[in-house]
Amino acid sequence: MKYFSTNRHLAGGYIPTHTFSEALLMGIAPDAGLFMPETLPHFSAEQLQTMRGKTYAQIATEVLFPFVEGQMSKDDLAAIAADAYGFDIPLENIDKNFWVARLDQGATASFKDFAARFMARATRYFLPAQQKLTVLVATSGDTGSAIGAAFQGIEGVKVYILYPQREVSFVQEQQLIRIGGNVQALAIDGKFDDCQNIVKQAFADKELTSLNLSSANSINVGRVLPQAVYYFYLWQKLTEHTDEAINFVVPSGNLGNSLGAELARRMGLPVERLVIATNANRAVPDFLKNGIYKKISPSVAAVSNAMNVGNPSNLARYFELYGGTLDKDGYTHQAPDIAQMREHLLSVAISDTETVETIKYFYKKYACVLEPHGAVGAAAYRKFQDKLAARKTILLETAHPAKFPEIVMQELGFAPPVPKALQAFLQNPAHKIELANEYKALKNILLA
Structure with missing residues (x-):
């Protein structure tokens, strides 16, 4: 399978296609487009039936093999998946036809562990001997620690994590600054979108070519594809x-x-509706409502801080899938099929007030503890309940409540118990570098 740039149709767009390993290690196309597979495999009803009762690692092997076939044997992929996925996804039944999937059982108590652990192992597998790789990660909270933990100790790889200093929780920052080794945390005096823009500038800087830059954000196709796996797993x-x-x-x-x-x-999974729940950064729900995309700049700070994204990078991939083209700056070059998008996608923006009220409501009514991001999803479910209730619905809880003890304590009166993996993480020495909100500050670090 080959991978192309979402910007290939633009003037000066990047036309060549690449293998999975090339796209993985490049991170982003030279024209700042995002890599996409030329085709998607299709799983028949019979193939879906064979997934029943299998472990997460076994399903990951089946789902991901078509994307790496010809570059990695199925046995090698199975070994990577078995090594990456030693944890399950608990399903918590909340009400008739409504479940919460706890994607917080991994090393850093976040759903990002699923993609990060596969990506790190795939990078180690494909990185040529003696070749160095510099991984840049912009994080709004959980991505950085998941990537840092997954890549820690991998020979030949140096990781720099850029995060908005005042827009992550205390626990999230402690995770970011306590990884150490080949992982360096950089606290940026700005917002997540600033961090993401600085990373994109680095990729466009020809003076950094010798550093062999790559990205571990979800702009990297090696991060996105593994995130399809847990939908197959939860469905079966x-x-x-x-x-x-x-x-x-x-x-x-x-x-x-x-x-x-x-x-x-x-790829054939029977999904009726996908609800995209955002916080006050409402660019996506507004787009689906009026058909005109306008990024939120600057992004709005919300209690669900990991979702403080005003110009979501992966919207370019949605545009691609629905026949449109969107560049990194949020400019629409070709409008997607908005009618088709509305047929499959629902989206709503949830305020901080609604988020907090939902945390209290779900605990009082169901004894279910949600952190702010999960609460945004739960509030969205309640708003669309009339459209969803006829079928089973799963809410993805993206982080452990212990990563946000302040708000849980404030609203529910207790601090959630801290998972053992998180406790161990927080015992490491702390180190961070504070940087101004400007590209040259990062460049100086990289070239030092």
Whole structure:
């Protein structure tokens, strides 16, 4: 399978296609486009049926093999998946036809662990001996620690994590600055979109070519594809028949998580509706409502801080899938099929007030503890309940409540218990470098 740039149709667009390993290690196309597979595999009802009862690692092997076939044997992929996925996804039944999937059981208590752990192992597999790789990561909260933990200790790889200093929780920052080794945390005096823009400038800087830059954000196709796997896994765990379609509600920032569901649907998974739940950064719901995309700049700070994204990168991939073209700056060159998007996608923006009220409501009514991002999704489910109730619906809870103890304590009166993996993480020495909100500050670090 080959991978192309979403900007290939633009003037000066990048036309060559690449293998999975090339796209993975490049991170982003030279024209700042995002890599996409030329085709998507399709899983028949019979193939979906064979996934029932399999482990997460086994399903990951089946789903991901078509994307790496010809470059990696199925046995090698199975070994990578088995090494990456030693944890499950608990499903918590909340009400009739409504479940919460706890994607917080990994090393850093975030859904990002699923993609990060596969990506790090695939990078180690494909990185040529003696070749160095510099990985740049912009994070709004959880991506950085998941990537840092996954890449820690991998020979030949140096990781720099850029995060908005005042827009991550205390626990999130402690995770970021306590990885150490080949992973360096950079606290940026700005917002997540600033961090992301600085990273994109680095990729466009020809003076950094010798550093062999790559990205581990969801702009990297090696991050997005593994996120399709848990939709297959959750579907087979909850359904009884191969033609049974279900709904997914996904708290969304940069749209990599929800894109996994969109890809899974196009690969044959019976998905009825996908709900993209955002916080006050409402660019996506506004776009689906009026058909005109306008990024939110600057992004709005919300209690669901990991979703403070005003110009989601993966919207370019949604545009691509629906016949449009969107560049990195949020400019629409070709409008997608908005009618088709509305047929499959629902989206709504949730305020901080609604987020907090939902945390309290779900605990009082269901004894269910949600953190702010999960609460955004739960609030969205309630708004669309009339459109979703006829089918089983799964809300993806994206982080462990212990990563946000302040708001849980404030609203529920107790601090959630800290998972053992998170406790161990927080015992490491802390180190960070504070940088001004400007590209040259990062460039100086990289060239030092």
